[in-house]
Amino acid sequence: MTNGAIVVGPALGAVLVLFVALGAAVLWLGGLGRGRAIVSAAVRAAVQLAAVSLVIVAVLRSGWWTALFVLLMFAVAAVTSARRIGVPRRGPGFGWTAVAIGAGVVPVLAVVLAAGVLPLRPVAVVPIAGIVIGGAMSATSQAGRRALDELETRHGEYEAALALGFTPRLAALEICRPSASQALIPALDQTRTVGLVTLPGAYVGVLLGGAGPVQAGVTQLLVLIGLLAAEAVSVLVTVQLVAAGGLSRAARPGARCR
Known part of the structure; x- marks a missing residue:
């Protein structure tokens, strides 16, 4: 080798x-x-x-095929996240999961492309898009699961908040927001320890592609910071959707409804 x-x-x-x-x-x-x-x-x-x-x-030879491939990745991510969260197969849950993921992915990709820091070429767009979509998917899945689990296990506290005059949305936020924010821990830890504990895939991939260490480091920094931004937005939107009832396990037998 x-x-x-x-x-x-x-x-x-x-x-x-x-x-x-x-x-x-x-x-x-x-x-x-x-x-x-x-x-x-x-x-x-x-x-x-x-x-x-x-x-x-x-x-990678066609811009149209590249766009379709990125959309396919996004669709698979939305379906995977919805299943992981446990929303009913029939209903708006899958659509709202896509909204949560897209809320993080679209702005990040739009900014890096509009700013010209990422070449508008298929060979550059596909891997970065895949990384950002994957990160937003994981953050959405974890935030959704944690938020809904908290609402189910602490349903009494939710009812107590309603009795105190909280609206259903605010009562749900009080219960699920702190735990859902923990979905950002993996991305935060990876960013804080990069170069000390791990050398992530983008860095290694750029090095193997023949670029120098500085170029590899800049690429990885862009990926990590972009991931943090995308995942933060996706987690925020996921929590708000759970609190508003858009993401729910209500159709699951035995699940507690708000």
Whole structure:
């Protein structure tokens, strides 16, 4: 391996299988969950990356195909986040989840493109868009789950706030806002420790692409700060949507309604 790239071969396959088996075994033996969840996630990742590898070259040759690919990534992110939050499959929940993710993604991408700091070329837009969409998706999922969990477990406090004269929205915000804000902890920790604990993917990718350390550092800084902005907006919008009743598990049997 003279150019820093991963060596593709039998050894790589064996290592991947070993890691999947180890993760599944730890979950199963430790009683932390179903081990097959890791197996399923790993298989899906392999299949999806294989499919993307086959089409990405064609996608990057066309601006229209690039736009469609970014929209596909966004749609998948919205569906994934909605399912993770637990909103009903039928109803406006999926649409509101897309609104929360888009509220963070669209301004960040618009600013970096309008300012000219990111070249308007498919090879530059696709990876940055994917990173920002993925971060906003994770933040929305965590904020939504935490907010709804708090409203379900602390329903008595919510009713007490209503009895004191709070509106339903303000009462819900008092309950769910503090816990939902914890969805930003992973992004904050990654930004605070970059270069000291981790060298994130954008930095390593730019280095492997032949750029110098300074260019790689600038790219990673743009990604991290952009992620913080996108995730902060997505978390804020998610909390507001939960408080307003747009994101709800009301259709789930046994769920507590506000």
